[in-house]
Amino acid sequence: MNLRVKLNYTRRNSQNQAAFLPLVLGPDAGNGNLLDTISIDATNPYNPFGYTLSAGGAGNGPANYSTVRRRLVEAGQRTYSQTVDTMSATATLDGSFNIGARKFYWDVNAVLGFNDAKQLFTGNINAANLARALGPVANCTGACVPFNIFGGVGSVTPEMLGYIAFDERARSSQSLEDYTANISGDLFDLPAGPVGIAAGYEHRVQYGSFTPDPLITAGLGADIPAQPARGHFNSDEVYAELRVPLIHDTPLIKSLEVGGAVRHSNYSISGSNTTYTGSGLWKPFSDLLLRASYAQGFRAPASASCSVRNRDRTRRSTTPAPTSRVRRSRPRRPCARTASPTASLPMAATRSRMVASSAS
Numbered sequence: 384m385n386l387r388v389k390l391n392y393t394r395r396n397s398q399n400q401a402a403f404l405p406l407v408l409g410p411d412a413g414n415g416n417l418l419d420t421i422s423i424d425a426t427n428p429y430n431p432f433g434y435t436l437s438a439g440g441a442g443n444g445p446a447n448y449s450t451v452r453r454r455l456v457e458a459g460q461r462t463y464s465q466t467v468d469t470m471s472a473t474a475t476l477d478g479s480f481n482i483g484a485r486k487f488y489w490d491v492n493a494v495l496g497f498n499d500a501k502q503l504f505t506g507n508i509n510a511a512n513l514a515r516a517l518g519p520v521a522n523c524t525g526a527c528v529p530f531n532i533f534g535g536v537g538s539v540t541p542e543m544l545g546y547i548a549f550d551e552r553a554r555s556s557q558s559l560e561d562y563t564a565n566i567s568g569d570l571f572d573l574p575a576g577p578v579g580i581a582a583g584y585e586h587r588v589q590y591g592s593f594t595p596d597p598l599i600t601a602g603l604g605a606d607i608p609a610q611p612a613r614g615h616f617n618s619d620e621v622y623a624e625l626r627v628p629l630i631h632d633t634p635l636i637k638s639l640e641v642g643g644a645v646r647h648s649n650y651s652i653s654g655s656n657t658t659y660t661g662s663g664l665w666k667p668f669s670d671l672l673l674r675a676s677y678a679q680g681f682r683a684p685a686s687a688s689c690s691v692r693n694r695d696r697t698r699r700s701t702t703p704a705p706t707s708r709v710r711r712s713r714p715r716r717p718c719a720r721t722a723s724p725t726a727s728l729p730m731a732a733t734r735s736r737m738v739a740s741s742a743s
Contacts, residue, residue, distance in 0.1 A: 384478035392470045401461040402454070404506050404605060406532070408513075409450035410438045416602040417510035423451070426520040429531035429538075453532055457539040458548060461506035471496035487568030494561040504551040510603045513547045551596045551604060560588040575628035575638070582623040590615040614652075618683070622646040637666040650683045 408418040422443050423436040430436070439446030477490035515523055516530035523529050528546045531538045563585045569577035592613035602608040624644040630636045642662045649655040658679040665673045 384476065387473075387475045389473045390471075393468075395465065395467040395469075397467075398462060398464045401463070404455040404458060404461055404508065405452065406455050406508065406605065407450055407452045408438075408532075409436075409448055410440075410446045411449040414605070415607050416604065417514060418605065421510070421514045421517055423517045423532065424519045427517055428520060428529050429533055431533055451532055455506075455508070455539065455544075456536050457541075458506050458544055461504065464503045464505075465500060467498065467500040469496070469498045485569055485571075487566060489566045490564070492561075492563045494559065497556065497558040499556045500554065502553045504553075507549055507551045507598075507604050507606065508547045509549050509598060510605065516543070516547060549598060549604075551599060551606070553593070553595045553599070555591070555593045557591045558589070562586045573628060575631035575640070578628070579626040580624065583621070585620045586617070587620075588615065588617045616650060616652040618648060618650045620646060620648045635667050637668050638664070639666070640664050648681075648683070653683050656681050656683075 406418075407414065408421045410419060412419050420438050420440050422438045423430055425433060425435045435444070436448040436451070437444045437446055438448075472495045473493065475490060475492045477488070479486055479488045481487070512527070513530060515527050517532065520529055526546060528540075528542045530543050530547060531540075563583060565581065565583035567579070567581035569579050571578055590613075592611075593609075594611050595609040596604065598604050599606050599609050600611060622644060624642065626640060626642040628638065628640040630639040632638075640663070642660075642664075644660040645657065647655065647657045658681060660676070660678040662674065662676040667673070
């Protein structure tokens with residue numbers, strides 16, 4: 384009997400930078416948040432037009448401008464800092480036993496792991512504060528500082544940035560528990576060789592969560608709104624395999640064997656499914672092996688696919704020229720809890736095929 388244990392822990396501290404924040408507001412901005420609804424009031428001291436640039440909507444006049452675009456150079460480059468902790472622990476206990484003259488091998492395994500990631504984004508803006516700083520000057524009181532969106536580089540003062548800027552914080556985590564047990568050996572002998580069998584069981588539990596910054600959840604950042612999400616699932620799977628040698632050391636049949644396997648899977652989020660595999664191996668002579676196989680398979684949806692509602696996607700922006708574009712995200716449709724895996728993601732079956740290969 385053997386016992387093997389492995390522990391692993393890592394912490395990653397990393398940082399990357401992006402270009403200055405592309406500040407785009409107006410009814411055609413396509414941000415999907417409050418920035419699309421901001422009007423620039425006529426009383427804003429930096430409005431050079433003498434009338435309100437209206438985004439339309441409730442409480443505003445008809446929309447009379449498309450977008451206003453500006454790189455927020457004064458805030459510096461956007462900085463993303465990540466701290467990621469990852470831990471895994473694995474343990475394997477294996478051995479063998481005899482039943483009569485037959486020897487069987489067994490093993491049991493356990494895997495525990497988690498991943499916890501925190502991200503700090505400096506260089507975002509609070510859209511609600513920006514709307515107040517661009518709105519009627521009479522409403523910009525207290526800590527509010529009127530914002531100059533039309534000036535050139537250097538026209539945005541530290542006081543203006545201090546009012547509209549904020550540090551965005553997000554966190555995600557995943558955990559895994561995986562337990563397996565396997566047994567294999569030879570059942571009996573045929574003229575062509577022993578009949579082999581293997582069987583096993585697996586139980587798995589996975590959990591994941593995503594917690595965006597509350598301002599992002601409320602749609603008050605420059606990012607696409609993202610909602611908190613969490614989800615988990617567990618699965619139980621059993622399998623059995625059989626290998627049967629049919630002919631051995633005859634003319635044009637160095638060896639001939641057939642095999643089969645069956646696996647039954649049950650997922651808490653999507654039901655159960657049974658798949659089958661069949662194969663045949665024919666070796667006419669030592670240097671040529673022909674293989675034919677048929678297999679069924681399926682993939683159950685992951686917990687993230689079923690639990691995440693509207694996740695933040697990367698927004699692609701060019702320089703703030705009139706041709707700048709913004710790509711919006713689309714919320715994913717959650718998985719139906721009562722659907723089977725084959726209904727959520729169709730089963731993919733491979734047809735029988737013959738493969739020629741060089742045998743060692």
